[in-house]
Amino acid sequence: ELFTAIAEVEYLLETHKRIIDDLDFYIDNEEKRLTTLKRHLNLYKREHERAMKDIPNYLGNPINAFTLIKRLTTDLDNIEDSIKIGTEFIKNVTMNHPDVKYPALEDLTGAAQALTRLQETYHLDIKELAEGKLNGVVYSTPMTASDCYELGRVLYKESDFVNARTWMFEALRKYEEEKQPYPFTDVDILEYISFTYYLLGDTKSALEWTQKLLKVDPKHSRAVGNIPHYQKSITEEETKLRKARRGETGLEQRDVEPAELTGYEKERKSYEALCRGDMDIPIEISSRLTCRYMTENDPFLKIAPIKVEMMYLDPAVVLFHDVLSDAEIETIKDMSRPRFKRAVVHDPKTGELVPANYRISKSAWLRDTESETIARISRRVKHMTGLSMDTAEELQVVNYGIGGHYEPHYDFARKQENAFTKFGGNRIATVLFYMSDVAQGGATVFTELGLSVFPVKGAAAFWLNLHASGEGDFATRHAACPVLQGSKWVCNKWLHQGGQELLKPCNLEYQEEGIVRKIPRPVPKTSR
Ligand SMILES: O=C(O)CCC(=O)C(=O)O
Numbered sequence: 001e002l003f004t005a006i007a008e009v010e011y012l013l014e015t016h017k018r019i020i021d022d023l024d025f026y027i028d029n030e031e032k033r034l035t036t037l038k039r040h041l042n043l044y045k046r047e048h049e050r051a052m053k054d055i056p057n058y059l060g061n062p063i064n065a066f067t068l069i070k071r072l073t074t075d076l077d078n079i080e081d082s083i084k085i086g087t088e089f090i091k092n093v094t095m096n097h098p099d100v101k102y103p104a105l106e107d108l109t110g111a112a113q114a115l116t117r118l119q120e121t122y123h124l125d126i127k128e129l130a131e132g133k134l135n136g137v138v139y140s141t142p143m144t145a146s147d148c149y150e151l152g153r154v155l156y157k158e159s160d161f162v163n164a165r166t167w168m169f170e171a172l173r174k175y176e177e178e179k180q181p182y183p184f185t186d187v188d189i190l191e192y193i194s195f196t197y198y199l200l201g202d203t204k205s206a207l208e209w210t211q212k213l214l215k216v217d218p219k220h221s222r223a224v225g226n227i228p229h230y231q232k233s234i235t236e237e238e239t240k241l242r243k244a245r246r247g248e249t250g251l252e253q254r255d256v257e258p259a260e261l262t263g264y265e266k267e268r269k270s271y272e273a274l275c276r277g278d279m280d281i282p283i284e285i286s287s288r289l290t291c292r293y294m295t296e297n298d299p300f301l302k303i304a305p306i307k308v309e310m311m312y313l314d315p316a317v318v319l320f321h322d323v324l325s326d327a328e329i330e331t332i333k334d335m336s337r338p339r340f341k342r343a344v345v346h347d348p349k350t351g352e353l354v355p356a357n358y359r360i361s362k363s364a365w366l367r368d369t370e371s372e373t374i375a376r377i378s379r380r381v382k383h384m385t386g387l388s389m390d391t392a393e394e395l396q397v398v399n400y401g402i403g404g405h406y407e408p409h410y411d412f413a414r415k416q417e418n419a420f421t422k423f424g425g426n427r428i429a430t431v432l433f434y435m436s437d438v439a440q441g442g443a444t445v446f447t448e449l450g451l452s453v454f455p456v457k458g459a460a461a462f463w464l465n466l467h468a469s470g471e472g473d474f475a476t477r478h479a480a481c482p483v484l485q486g487s488k489w490v491c492n493k494w495l496h497q498g499g500q501e502l503l504k505p506c507n508l509e510y511q512e513e514g515i516v517r518k519i520p521r522p523v524p525k526t527s528r
């Protein structure tokens with residue numbers, strides 16, 4: 001599961017270097033070996049030519065007779081040995097070194113699915129992606145026909161036929177352009193294209209692409225076999241359609257109405273738009289947002305005020321600036337790297353903690369007692385929030401993976417979950433520190449509010465998850481957008497209800513679960 005944290009993908013560069021060294025060694029020795037073999041071959045050829053010119057005279061010479069026999073006995077043994085050595089050298093290349101990490105097939109699948117997720121969330125153009133561009137900026141070497149083909153194959157295996165086919169089109173284009181020898185050919189690509197068409201119910205295109213395949217390889221037996229099958233289903237479909245038009249099916253013909261978006265689809269759309277930064281909060285809110293220096297909560301802040309940027313009003317979401325130093329960030333990263341575990345989620349069916357595709361990251365928990373740095377950060381959270389830290393959870397450190405994200409969720413536990421009894425109540429507040437800038441993507445977005453918060457290294461976002469009545473505030477639903485470019489590090493402190501009674505008195509507002517205040521609708525960005 002290396003793909004679930006970029007910090008772990010970094011280990012793979014060591015493995016990469018090992019393979020470079022192994023291949024260097026192998027090719028070096030192979031070249032020497034082939035030089036020897038060629039020398040032998042040339043000698044054989046030269047002597048053979050001489051012999052054929054005048055056989056009796058050549059063999060009449062005892063030295064020639066001797067060397068001929070030698071070439072066919074001991075020399076031949078040497079040649080055989082030298083060929084065998086080649087297979088010894090290759091062992092070095094194919095061997096797994098125990099001291100470096102190797103990615104597994106699930107990492108390849110994870111990375112492929114990440115590309116699809118990014119492409120869909122950020123509306124990336126596959127052609128651009130294949131050229132190594134992210135939103136117009138070149139970040140990587142262009143992909144080869146083989147890169148596109150393997151990506152298509154992985155997605156095919158995962159039954160993502162639409163994206164598999166799109167990548168196969170790219171593979172075909174590049175294959176024709178590159179004219180390189182690969183372990184696959186255009187026929188293999190064409191077969192994937194036509195079969196994905198078939199699987200997606202477009203038999204006509206499947207037939208068309210199979211015919212293209214047969215132009216390249218007329219004897220391809222699977223393709224030859226598929227043609228009559230495709231033709232038959234096309235005829236059947238057409239007959240069905242004709243009957244339907246004549247009303248013979250007994251079914252009434254009705255205009256198909258566009259389906260209403262489900263709640264999930266609506267949230268998905270707003271989530272993706274927010275990730276792209278395509279939405280603005282409405283002017284009636286943004287015009288009332290201010291920045292200030294905070295000096296209350298603790299006498300210490302009189303000497304070192306905290307810069308506060310308001311991001312939203314009701315519920316209040318604020319960003320504290322410059323609340324983690326670079327040195328603190330490095331300490332936190334160093335402490336957590338060796339303890340990273342894949343982030344898990346509660347399976348609502350079984351109640352168990354399980355890894356899930358909708359949360360791709362690795363995390364570690366750090367205790368105040370382990371280091372002065374961690375204890376100091378807890379004290380700072382107390383100053384920032386004015387809340388008690390007595391019932392807070394440990395500091396959670398998170399590094400996101402390839403295309404890493406965390407889909408919309410609440411930080412508080414729903415009534416039926418009963419998850420936080422040991423902390424003396426529900427998660428009253430979240431403090432989310434950003435430990436890195438993120439070049440592209442990776443925003444924290446509030447799907448109900450229409451608010452996108454883009455990571456700023458050293459800053460921390462803060463909001464209350466509960467109403468004053470103690471009920472969960474459904475307006476706080478939020479998500480971590482997929483990371484498009486960069487490594488996103490965050491750490492967070494979850495504060496609980498226990499111990500806040502005098503600091504945050506209750507009231508009876510929003511007493512019933514499910515009540516959401518009226519939130520002004522976010523608006524599409526106008527500056528585009
Ligand atoms: O990383 C982020 O931006 C948000 C993370 C988050 O919401 C969480 O871990 O609960």
Ligand SMILES: [Fe+2]
Binds near residue numbers: 410478
């Ligand atoms: Fe969260």
